[in-house]
Amino acid sequence: MSVAEPPPPERGQTADERGRDVSAEQAAFEGETTWARRLVRAADPRMLLSQAQDYPVGIKQFLQFCLILVYPAWLFLVLLAWPIWLVGKAFEGILYVLFWPVRAIHKRNNPEEYAAFQAELKARKEAKKAARTS
Amino acid sequence: MKLFRRRTVASLRLDPGTAVRPTDTLTVTVEVDEAVPGVTAARIELGYVNGFRYHWAGKQAALASQGQDSLLTAGQLGTNYGGDKDSDAWVSVIDAPLTVAAGVLGSGPQQVQLRLPSWAPGTAGEVVRWEARLHVERSGKDTVVAESFTVLSVAPDPAPTSAELPLIQGERALANSILFEIETERGTYRPGEEVRGTVAVTPRDPVDRSALLAVWFQQLTDSHPVEKNPTLGPSESFVRPMTSIAKDVRLVQGQRSEFPFALTLPADAMPTLEAVHSSVRWFVQIKVEFSGMTGAIERAERGIVVHTG
Incomplete structure (x- = not known):
């Protein structure tokens, strides 16, 4: 025999179910694919101000005030990030060339493991790209 | 803060007084000591106080809070390490109205029977605390009288292996x-x-x-x-x-x-x-x-x- 009863109230969502908890400005910044565009997004003051989102009233305004104060320094760091990134990329290239014999030995002695490692690197890169665009 | 607290207007009696199971019927008897005037509505609610943890401030993955979950910065000024808090919320499950005549909740006993739904979660420490509540809506602060009771959780049917x-x-x-x-x-x-x-x-x-x-x-x-x-x-x-x-x-x-x-x-x-x-x-x-x-x-x-x- 069925008895009429109220439907169960809808439960909320866990942090995992809700997805990444970031502001819209930060999500747009992370979604950019090129470094130049990311720098432009990072230099936007709204991106910095969005860091104070979801704080209780009062604290949020105080944080925004502090963030406005540090904005010139932030802009300077963002501009500094560009040459630092270039140096890093150059360093990566140097290491790539320097370690070429190591990879060649690995490929010759243990081709299966080498292929698996390369596939994993590729998968990681793809996953990072997918996470950025989702 | 007793100065601003309203006097208890009624008491609740639950039958059965022992623990109940989902789908059981609970009889709630309200004993109103003296007639309460200025009432717009009154009801008996069965529900539970649901405890949970939440992040009280900021976006969890904000760039500005990167590295704040590191032990190195634990308790440091300017981080929100430990920014999680315990809280609870009332979840109303089922209710029944009480008789209010011409804005007056009359003195004397009133009885309602409420059936616990089959999906009612069992009593569990600070996570789920069941209460029967008399809720009187009146001018000024509403009056709430609560009486706790225990709900046993039944095994799922069929029981999983x-x-x-x-x-x-x-x-x-x-x-x-x-x-x-x-x-x-x-x-x-x-x-x-x-x-x-x-x-x-x-x-x-x-x-x-x-x-x-x-x-x-x-x-x-x-x-x-x-x-x-x-x-x-x-x-x-x-x-x-x-x-x-x-x-x-x-x-x-x-x-x-x-x-x-x-x-x-x-x-x-x-x-x-x-x-x-x-x-x-x-x-x-x-x-x-x-x-x-x-x-x-x-x-x-x-x-x-x-x-x-």
Whole structure:
């Protein structure tokens, strides 16, 4: 025999179910694919101000005030990030060339493991790209 | 702050006075001491106070809070480390109106019968606390009179077998070289009952250290508040101490070794439940600790269902 009863109230969502908890400005910044565009997004003051989102009233305004104060320094760091990134990329290239014999030995002695490692690197890169665009 | 608190206008009596099960009918008797004027509505509510954890400030993955969960910055000014708070919320499950004549809740007894729905979660410590509440809407602050009662959680029907409950393993990037098979005799248990089962371990890599196998209960409380920002991941607690089931074991790569285990659930264990703002899950967790200072610790767990009724 069925008895009429109220439907169960809808439960909320866990942090995992809700997805990444970031502001819209930060999500747009992370979604950019090129470094130049990311720098432009990072230099936007709204991106910095969005860091104070979801704080209780009062604290949020105080944080925004502090963030406005540090904005010139932030802009300077963002501009500094560009040459630092270039140096890093150059360093990566140097290491790539320097370690070429190591990879060649690995490929010759243990081709299966080498292929698996390369596939994993590729998968990681793809996953990072997918996470950025989702 | 007694100055601003309204005088208790009524008392509640519940029948049965003992613990009830979902689908049981509860008779609530309201004894109003003297007539209450200026009332717009009055009702009896059955519901529960649902405890949960939430992140009280800021976006969890904000760039500005990167690295704040590091132990190095714990408790430092300007970080929101420890920014999670405990809170609770009232979840109204079922209600019935009381007779209010011409804005007056008359003195004397009034009785309502309320049936607990089949999906009612069981009483569980600070997570689910059931109450019958008299709610009187009147000018100024509403009057609420509450009386707590206990709801027992019944075992799911049909009861799940151990194999149907989740087996969680291999979630860590490191210390992930053993294949675990954990089976308990049944899937559902009451608090205070002994959980018996077997664990089989098969190392995938060569093993050069002896191992200790131990077992304990893991209780996970997931917070999923409807409005507030939930904490990252569940709150984890264990029933201490761990029970060793095998010591100085020499595991061999590719060879399956099976060990029996038995451990008793605490008598006051919360039942497995899913409420609106939080849920409770139980697991039997097996740990394999390899000897030595640098010995890895590998773990896996099998879900069990705990019910109180």
